[in-house]
Amino acid sequence: MKLLNGQRSLLYTKRKKKVCFFMYDVIIIGGGPSGLMASIAAAMNGQKVLLIEKGKKLGKKLVISGGGRCNVTNRLPLEEIVKNIPGNGRFLYSPFSVFNNDDIINFFEGLGVPLKEEDHGRMFPVSDRAQDVAEAMFNEMDRLNVTVMLQSPVKKLLMDDERITGVRLETGEEFTAIAVVVAVGGKAVPQTGSTGDGYPWAERAGHTVTELYPTEVPVLSKEPFIQSRELQGLALRGAAVSVLKKNGKPIITHEMDMLFTHFGISGPAVLRCSQYVVKELKKNGGMPVTMRINSLPHLNAESAFQELHAMMKAEPKKSVKNVWRSVTQERWLLFLMERADIDPQAIGAELPAEKVRALAREITGFEMVVHGTQSIEKAFVTGGGVSIKEIEPKTMASRKKAGLYFCGEILDIHGYTGGYNITSALVTGNVAGRSAAAFSKEV
Numbered sequence: 129m130k131l132l133n134g135q136r137s138l139l140y141t142k143r144k145k146k147v148c149f150f151m152y153d154v155i156i157i158g159g160g161p162s163g164l165m166a167s168i169a170a171a172m173n174g175q176k177v178l179l180i181e182k183g184k185k186l187g188k189k190l191v192i193s194g195g196g197r198c199n200v201t202n203r204l205p206l207e208e209i210v211k212n213i214p215g216n217g218r219f220l221y222s223p224f225s226v227f228n229n230d231d232i233i234n235f236f237e238g239l240g241v242p243l244k245e246e247d248h249g250r251m252f253p254v255s256d257r258a259q260d261v262a263e264a265m266f267n268e269m270d271r272l273n274v275t276v277m278l279q280s281p282v283k284k285l286l287m288d289d290e291r292i293t294g295v296r297l298e299t300g301e302e303f304t305a306i307a308v309v310v311a312v313g314g315k316a317v318p319q320t321g322s323t324g325d326g327y328p329w330a331e332r333a334g335h336t337v338t339e340l341y342p343t344e345v346p347v348l349s350k351e352p353f354i355q356s357r358e359l360q361g362l363a364l365r366g367a368a369v370s371v372l373k374k375n376g377k378p379i380i381t382h383e384m385d386m387l388f389t390h391f392g393i394s395g396p397a398v399l400r401c402s403q404y405v406v407k408e409l410k411k412n413g414g415m416p417v418t419m420r421i422n423s424l425p426h427l428n429a430e431s432a433f434q435e436l437h438a439m440m441k442a443e444p445k446k447s448v449k450n451v452w453r454s455v456t457q458e459r460w461l462l463f464l465m466e467r468a469d470i471d472p473q474a475i476g477a478e479l480p481a482e483k484v485r486a487l488a489r490e491i492t493g494f495e496m497v498v499h500g501t502q503s504i505e506k507a508f509v510t511g512g513g514v515s516i517k518e519i520e521p522k523t524m525a526s527r528k529k530a531g532l533y534f535c536g537e538i539l540d541i542h543g544y545t546g547g548y549n550i551t552s553a554l555v556t557g558n559v560a561g562r563s564a565a566a567f568s569k570e571v
């Protein structure tokens with residue numbers, strides 16, 4: 129990569145003046161997956177590209193993604209991908225027609241990063257190293273002569289009434305460009321550089337920013353069994369976790385693993401449910417929300433009762449704790465037996481059917497009250513953002529200001545965990561980069 133920083137400080141000392149001018153075809157702000165991809169797509173189209181990043185390194189969030197392995201995309205069919213992007217996934221049909229998940233796979237394999245498929249279509253580098261994904265992009269930017277400035281926070285977008293004209297850094301330096309791509313991410317995990325800087329810029333350019341909220345975030349509960357930490361660390365495999373409306377009807381159910389923690393619940397099923405908790409809390413004025421856990425989702429209360437009862441009858445002289453040990457994890461079973469007022473040492477012959485029914489209800493419909501989620505800073509993904517209604521989906525161009533483009537998590541698009549957010553960042557980044565390049569050629 130061509131780094132500009134050295135050159136910049138030279139200019140400072142010689143001229144002792146803060147303002148200097150560079151002319152680029154396309155400036156990309158932000159070195160996350162969307163900005164890196166946008167710079168590559170713009171440079172591939174033959175344009176002179178400058179990428180400006182405020183941190184010391186590019187791709188800080190990318191290299192910690194997927195637990196350091198980077199779940200870079202997902203191999204499911206497009207309709208499934210869209211279903212897994214509950215925050216405006218349908219908007220992506222248009223960008224997908226230009227660059228989609230298969231193109232992402234081909235792109236990385238073409239750069240020498242073979243990918244492998246894991247459960248639910250999730251794609252990872254064979255090396256299990258997110259760093260390899262990031263470095264492949266850096267090398268490609270190098271090959272395409274993208275100029276990179278590090279440690280250079282952008283302060284504002286420069287624009288006139290009709291069009292974008294460039295950017296101003298916090299130092300006061302200004303860089304002019306025909307097109308500017310804003311790829312500064314959302315507000316989740318600000319230590320990686322995503323501190324929400326782009327929202328006021330978008331508003332100044334005439335865009336609407338929809339309300340921001342945490343998504344894919346652990347859920348908080350004050351239930352006594354959470355406060356006492358007695359279930360801390362317990363993971364339930366393939367549980368059906370639901371968020372309930374006031375009337376007890378489920379708003380959403382996700383069947384995946386979940387985890388009890390010292391502050392509440394987490395794990396994939398809970399992360400997916402979390403945005404519905406946030407919305408329901410808002411809707412009911414902050415009153416606690418009920419969640420339901422069916423730890424045996426192939427059964428309901430009646431069929432679970434029949435199964436428990438049949439097991440008990442088959443071994444009437446054995447303690448129920450031992451008879452039912454194969455039903456679910458011992459720690460969970462003992463906890464639920466206590467709630468159903470069942471002595472674990474009781475033998476099947478002595479146990480009233482009503483207590484077995486109570487246990488069956490707990491196993492298939494355990495309810496707990498939650499009162500919130502962790503903050504947006506601790507979330508995996510930002511909900512809300514630059515309204516997609518004001519973005520041209522085929523190009524990612526602003527409908528408010530000529531020459532302005534948006535991509536990645538700054539947009540009001542958010543997916544579940546599973547590779548959907550990096551997919552959205554790379555797809556919108558590619559489309560924004562190539563469109564910005566095309567625009568800069570026309571002007």
Ligand SMILES: Cc1cc2nc3c(=O)[nH]c(=O)nc-3n(C[C@H](O)[C@H](O)[C@H](O)COP(=O)(O)OP(=O)(O)OC[C@H]3O[C@@H](n4cnc5c(N)ncnc54)[C@H](O)[C@@H]3O)c2cc1C
Nearest residue numbers: 158160161162182193194199282313321536537547549550
């Ligand atoms: C811990 C964690 C793990 C994740 N794992 C996965 C995963 O495996 N798969 C998946 O699909 N999604 C994952 N995600 C979500 C995914 O990483 C993000 O959605 C994605 O990184 C968003 O890309 P982006 O380019 O829009 O923004 P970001 O990655 O947030 O990058 C924005 C960049 O802009 C820079 N910037 C910000 N403000 C300025 C400014 N004023 N001037 C210059 N530069 C600026 C930032 O420093 C940053 O480098 C994960 C998220 C987290 C927090």
